[in-house]
Amino acid sequence: MDLLLSHGYFLDEDPHERAVMKPYPPLGILYLSGYLKSKGFAVEVFDSTFSRREDFVARVAATRPPVVGLYCTLMTRKSALGLIAECRRLGSRVIVGGPEPVNYAEEYLARGADVVVAGEGELTLEALLPALAERGPHRLHDVGGIVFRDEDGQIVKTEARKTVENLDTLPFPDRGAIDLPTYVKVWRDHHGRGSVSLITARGCPFRCNWCSHSVYGYSHRRRSVTNVADEIDLIMETYRPEQVWYADDVFTIHKKWFFAYAEELKRRGRRIPFETISREDRLDEDIVRTLAEMGCYRLWVGAESGSQKILDRMERKTDAERMRGQIELLKRHGIETGTFIMLGYDGETVEDLEATVDHLRSSLPDLVLTTVAYPIKGTLYHQKVSERVVSLRPWEEGSDRDLTVKGRYSRRFYQFATRWMVNEVALERARRSSAPPAEKVQAVARSFLSAQVGRIGMALTSDEVEAGAGSPTGDGSLRSLAEVGTERLRQAALRIVGNTP
Ligand code: B12
Numbered sequence: 001m002d003l004l005l006s007h008g009y010f011l012d013e014d015p016h017e018r019a020v021m022k023p024y025p026p027l028g029i030l031y032l033s034g035y036l037k038s039k040g041f042a043v044e045v046f047d048s049t050f051s052r053r054e055d056f057v058a059r060v061a062a063t064r065p066p067v068v069g070l071y072c073t074l075m076t077r078k079s080a081l082g083l084i085a086e087c088r089r090l091g092s093r094v095i096v097g098g099p100e101p102v103n104y105a106e107e108y109l110a111r112g113a114d115v116v117v118a119g120e121g122e123l124t125l126e127a128l129l130p131a132l133a134e135r136g137p138h139r140l141h142d143v144g145g146i147v148f149r150d151e152d153g154q155i156v157k158t159e160a161r162k163t164v165e166n167l168d169t170l171p172f173p174d175r176g177a178i179d180l181p182t183y184v185k186v187w188r189d190h191h192g193r194g195s196v197s198l199i200t201a202r203g204c205p206f207r208c209n210w211c212s213h214s215v216y217g218y219s220h221r222r223r224s225v226t227n228v229a230d231e232i233d234l235i236m237e238t239y240r241p242e243q244v245w246y247a248d249d250v251f252t253i254h255k256k257w258f259f260a261y262a263e264e265l266k267r268r269g270r271r272i273p274f275e276t277i278s279r280e281d282r283l284d285e286d287i288v289r290t291l292a293e294m295g296c297y298r299l300w301v302g303a304e305s306g307s308q309k310i311l312d313r314m315e316r317k318t319d320a321e322r323m324r325g326q327i328e329l330l331k332r333h334g335i336e337t338g339t340f341i342m343l344g345y346d347g348e349t350v351e352d353l354e355a356t357v358d359h360l361r362s363s364l365p366d367l368v369l370t371t372v373a374y375p376i377k378g379t380l381y382h383q384k385v386s387e388r389v390v391s392l393r394p395w396e397e398g399s400d401r402d403l404t405v406k407g408r409y410s411r412r413f414y415q416f417a418t419r420w421m422v423n424e425v426a427l428e429r430a431r432r433s434s435a436p437p438a439e440k441v442q443a444v445a446r447s448f449l450s451a452q453v454g455r456i457g458m459a460l461t462s463d464e465v466e467a468g469a470g471s472p473t474g475d476g477s478l479r480s481l482a483e484v485g486t487e488r489l490r491q492a493a494l495r496i497v498g499n500t501p
């Protein structure tokens with residue numbers, strides 16, 4: 001074996017995902033496996049998702065791969081560091097890649113990785129594996145797209161490598177290298193429908209400030225319509241899933257391509273239910289109708305905020321008002337809408353949060369996922385707030401989700417704000433529902449009370465500042481409520497609404 005590819009994600013260690021149970025394998029390492037095999041390398045994949053840490057160690061101990069390649073994201077950092085240590089103990093060299101390591105190359109090298117790969121991995125690994133075997137890990141100056149330590153221990157970052165020009169030249173992801181049927185079965189057992197993921201393009205040219213572009217930069221390359229349709233045929237014939245997930249960044253980004261693809265699937269007689277992500281500015285009546293005809297049952301549109309001011313600060317380049325119209329449009333065509341809402345972005349005030357709540361109440365998307373903004377290293381957002389970024393945990397124990405911004409409202413404030421927001425949406429849903437009166441009253445009362453607890457909690461914590469002294473960088477318009485009460489009253493009220501909502 002030349003290379004064992006793996007990733008540090010263990011479902012067993014993720015209680016949240018175990019409750020959701022919608023797993024997919026990381027496509028990146030399957031692409032790498034397919035490509036390297038086509039170039040004559042002997043590659044194996046250890047898919048950690050349904051395994052345990054001990055199984056990975058046992059596999060490395062039994063097969064003694066000369067090189068282990070690990071896919072790492074911000075969420076799998078701690079896990080990956082543990083695997084790196086095990087590989088080193090067992091005598092394997094370690095290459096790390098994916099969106100996270102290039103942001104922390106020095107830290108990964110300091111903790112046992114031999115080489116960090118920046119960006120797309122196919123061409124880099126093809127050049128790196130023989131160089132590593134011939135010259136060891138410290139004389140790799142001529143291999144583009146990597147970071148390593150030279151013989152003096154100095155960190156060397158080599159020239160950026162060109163990306164694969166024509167994505168159609170890549171073999172399909174090597175799904176046969178892992179137990180994909182188990183993923184399909186888990187989906188089927190938990191959701192009644194088996195699902196398989198695929199991607200039709202690489203890279204996104206938009207510049208939403210909080211989004212990580214560490215792998216593909218701002219480039220955008222598409223596969224041809226027939227190449228993607230061929231992969232769909234293969235997936236359907238091999239795994240027979242009841243649906244697919246296009247894991248693209250923005251599925252309808254290229255209108256002409258999209259219509260041609262829809263046409264091609266129709267020509268092949270394929271109407272497959274699917275879920276995917278897009279943007280409000282990449283939708284119109286024709287696109288939405290076509291999405292519905294193709295089998296799209298849920299579209300995530302990433303509203304992020306209902307405040308145009310915040311959308312503009314994020315450089316999201318979307319329009320809050322038009323977004324509400326698009327949700328309407330999707331509903332008319334029978335497509336469920338999912339939105340991702342981000343709270344706490346730089347400069348957000350209580351008025352902006354209110355605008356988001358109003359936005360959600362009026363458009364009422366079917367699904368709302370909330371997150372409190374965290375500045376991923378390497379993003380434009382991180383650059384903007386870099387002087388105020390504080391980590392809540394030591395680097396090797398946490399992730400970029402533990403990065404917070406000094407001076408904004410406290411985490412407790414955002415927990416209350418989230419509670420308020422989520423329950424205002426639930427309240428609106430309950431009000432509009434056609435449930436029997438008793439049930440409806442109960443749902444309205446429950447959501448109303450919970451929303452009020454959130455709102456009062458916000459008022460009581462609105463003078464709490466994240467990681468330091470001073471006033472929150474928001475407008476503090478609710479602060480007066482806290483200021484008029486005595487500290488004892490405030491503490492008593494906090495006990496009533498609960499410190500951790
Ligand atoms: C699909 C996906 C998911 C799926 C994951 C399921 C799965 N296993 O596929 C779901 C929906 C669960 C998910 C969740 C999250 N995700 Co996500 N996700 C993606 C997405 C959209 C596509 C991944 C993909 O398939 N890419 C296509 C392949 C071909 O590209 P690739 O993976 O980058 O692989 C290439 C290179 O990275 C490199 N490479 C990869 N592995 C290796 C290994 C070696 C050894 C080498 C040398 C090279 C190498 O070569 C590959 C081929 O060229 C990416 C964005 C993106 N476009 O990549 C975000 C992305 C990976 N997700 C991200 C985030 C932040 C999250 C969440 C934290 C979001 C949240 N707030 O909850 C969660 C975390 C979940 C968890 N517990 O880990 C960030 C990661 C940022 C970072 N610095 O780590 C990304 C980059 C989105 C973004 N632009 O900000 N995600």
Ligand code: SF4
Nearest residue numbers: 204206207208211249
């Ligand atoms: S959030 Fe979506 S649209 Fe914005 S830059 Fe990232 S991938 Fe592109």
